[in-house]
Amino acid sequence: MKTTKTPAVAAALSVAAQRWPHRLNELIHTISTRLTRPETRHTTRDLLRGLLAPLARKNCWTLAEHAGHPTPHRLQHLLSRAQVDEGGLIEDLRTYTRTHLGDQDAVLVLDETGDLKKGTATVGVQRQYTGTAGRVENAQVAVYLAYATPAGHALTDHRLYLPRSWTRDPERLRAAGVPDEVSFATKPELARQMISAALAAHTPARWVAADEVYGANPHLRHALEEAHLGGSPVSVDTR
Numbered sequence: 293m294k295t296t297k298t299p300a301v302a303a304a305l306s307v308a309a310q311r312w313p314h315r316l317n318e319l320i321h322t323i324s325t326r327l328t329r330p331e332t333r334h335t336t337r338d339l340l341r342g343l344l345a346p347l348a349r350k351n352c353w354t355l356a357e358h359a360g361h362p363t364p365h366r367l368q369h370l371l372s373r374a375q376v377d378e379g380g381l382i383e384d385l386r387t388y389t390r391t392h393l394g395d396q397d398a399v400l401v402l403d404e405t406g407d408l409k410k411g412t413a414t415v416g417v418q419r420q421y422t423g424t425a426g427r428v429e430n431a432q433v434a435v436y437l438a439y440a441t442p443a444g445h446a447l448t449d450h451r452l453y454l455p456r457s458w459t460r461d462p463e464r465l466r467a468a469g470v471p472d473e474v475s476f477a478t479k480p481e482l483a484r485q486m487i488s489a490a491l492a493a494h495t496p497a498r499w500v501a502a503d504e505v506y507g508a509n510p511h512l513r514h515a516l517e518e519a520h521l522g523g524s525p526v527s528v529d530t531r
Contacts, residue, residue: 312344316337316340316341316344317337319340319388320333320336320337320340322384322387322388323336323381323384323385325380325384326376326377326380326381326384327376331366332370332374332376335366335367335369335370336370338355338359338361338366338367339355339359339367339370339371341358341359342354342355342358342359343355345358351364352364352367352368352371355367382448382449383493385446385448385449386448386449386490386493386495387493389439389446389448389495390493390494390495390496392443392444393439393441393443393444393445393446394441394495394496395441395442395443395496396496396497396498397441397498397499398439398440398441398495398496398497398498398499399439399440399441399497399498399499399500399501400437400438400439400440400487400490400495400497400499400500400501400521401437401438401439401440401445401500401501401502402435402436402437402438402483402486402487402500402501402502402506403435403436403438403502403503404423404433404434404435404436404453404479404505405422405423405424405433405434405436406420406422406423406424406425406429406431406432406433406434407424407431407432407433408422408424408425408429408430408431409430409431409432410430412430413467413468414432414468415432415452415454415458415468415469415470416432416433416434416452416453416454416455416458417430417431417432418430418431418455418457418458419431420433420455432452433452433453433479434450434451434452434453435450435451435453435479435482435483435486436449436450437449437450437483437486437487437490439490439495439497440501448490448495449486449489449490450486451477451482451483451485451486453477453479453482454470454474454476454477455476456476458470459474459475459476460476478509479505479506480505480506480509480511480512481511481512483502483506483512484511484512484515487500487515487516487519487521488515488519491519497521498521498522499521499522499523500516500521500522500523501523502523507523
């Protein structure tokens with residue numbers, strides 16, 4: 293489709309494509325204090341470059357190949373065994389997002405997504421509904437918070453949903469490495485925690501958008517009213 297804005301849009305996309313390597317380096321610099329070892333910083337940069345690349349499939353093998361690694365071991369180590377301050381990374385991401393996208397009329401967008409799994413050892417996995425498949429499947433589900441403004445959008449936080457089948461089984465929690473202080477929380481409660489953390493970090497926002505799972509929850513609605521945030525429930529029923 294051609295419009296009178298097409299040349300301007302194409303020019304903007306071209307400029308954005310030229311700028312993103314600089315933006316990536318800037319982001320790596322922002323989080324560098326959380327990645328104390330040089331090899332961890334280098335591998336993190338390779339991981340992010342791969343995730344941004346137009347690869348047909350993205351896993352440790354394809355990302356390693358894209359980065360020129362002989363094996364996926366470095367990426368696997370980063371994702372499963374490296375000591376990384378995840379909470380600190382999220383704080384840095386909020387700061388970076390606020391610096392570049394901060395807007396008093398921003399929208400905090402809530403949604404969940406699932407990763408289909410075959411086994412039972414992955415933390416949080418059970419048979420449950422996931423929009424990824426559109427039905428009940430063996431899956432791991434997490435709730436995400438995005439920050440959206442006219443200037444752009446970014447994922448800024450997440451919480452893994454732990455079903456009661458997990459939180460009622462201390463041995464299973466210990467085997468999966470779940471911290472002792474983690475307890476059961478509904479998805480709307482996880483959403484409330486993320487919004488509270490964002491506001492405590494002085495993230496400017498005016499609205500929250502979410503589907504009925506969240507919009508119909510009285511505790512979350514009350515928290516939004518207390519924070520003077522407008523709510524916008526979004527219907528996802530496309531039948």
